[in-house]
Amino acid sequence: MAARTYHHGDLRAALIRGAVELIREAGAEGLTLREVARRADVSHTAPYRHFRDKEDLTAAIAEEGFAILARDMQRANGAQGTPRERLLLGGRAYVAFALKRPEHFKVMFATDLDEKRHPDARKAADTAFAGLVALVTACQEAGQLRAGPTRSLARIAWAQVHGIASLAIGRQFVFKTQAEVLAFTEEALGAFLDGLA
Amino acid sequence: MAARTYHHGDLRAALIRGAVELIREAGAEGLTLREVARRADVSHTAPYRHFRDKEDLTAAIAEEGFAILARDMQRANGAQGTPRERLLLGGRAYVAFALKRPEHFKVMFATDLDEKRHPDARKAADTAFAGLVALVTACQEAGQLRAGPTRSLARIAWAQVHGIASLAIGRQFVFKTQAEVLAFTEEALGAFLDGLA
């Protein structure tokens, strides 16, 4: 809280927070380490004590995003209801995440998460996808979705919700309310389930 | 051809071409007006005679991309075959476009195409989407797709192929060959048609 001490206390988290805010205000290409530092009330090279470079900061944002998304997907997975209902819930969660945190979402899928440089971020991304695979598997086991390569079915569902999220965020899809987007998501995923029963 | 004249001849086109190449090599954030100028063998401010600013150049790339995509979609529309076959063809064309010109694709959907600043680019984008709507309409008229709000059905299909294209380009989907991606696209769109028959 006190900005007077030489040491900040939790600069790393403050920088990530500030970076997300800055992206929200100025877009991804408006993200600047110097401005992030300014907002944390710190010298313009201080961020380098916590991030190797600018890309490392965006990777941290991506990792945070994937972790949140993975949690949301797990939550849908653990909810009550039929497998079908839970898959729809998971799809809604995916799109809702993108609408609520478009800055995270954009960074997550704009950044190439090199396995060597950012193994944790990659792991978080894999976990998020694993949550989706689990939902699809449950549908298959319940006979709501045809047997066969689970991975492939999961990819179809993933592409469906990812496309909706991307186009909604990019304003190619114009919806009046977030609820409308989520209802549309459910409609699309319902068709997916019906088409692959 | 001769690089010796004071006037270039067709600098605008050369700049766009160079920009696309640069994005291919260095990514979208590696795009630099000065480097583009260098590659066209021209002073670093020459691009400003053809583009108001950097964003204006990327908008030109987006416009070019949407024009090509619209042409590809129209081509699928005019092909022979059943409406269903033509819709599958259109979906393949969308994904094939993204795989063949990932630089264009990324710029097209990363840039906010302001109606005021870039009306031509917006128009090209609308034309491309109109091609998809026509394909969906044809399926509806042939009874291959249920009646109801065409726009909504078209959006589901669009989101499906857009998601596949995005995730394939971003290497979230790992495929060995382009043909594999296109076969997968057809599978996904087939499910869409079956689910909404």
Added chain:
DNA sequence: CCTCCAATGTTTACGCCGTAAACATAAGTC
């Protein structure tokens, strides 16, 4: 053919950015 103008390209300049190097301070360990 000559003149002159509009289009196209160049030079120069400014402030911001990413990042490296050297230096300063604080916090916690022996």
Added chain:
DNA sequence: GACTTATGTTTACGGCGTAAACATTGGAGG
């Protein structure tokens, strides 16, 4: 209480976007 190490600052450099003033050219009208 001294020392070490983590954390932050200062200074410096080259690259970038872009504005302003200047230069060259190709073509239109006489």
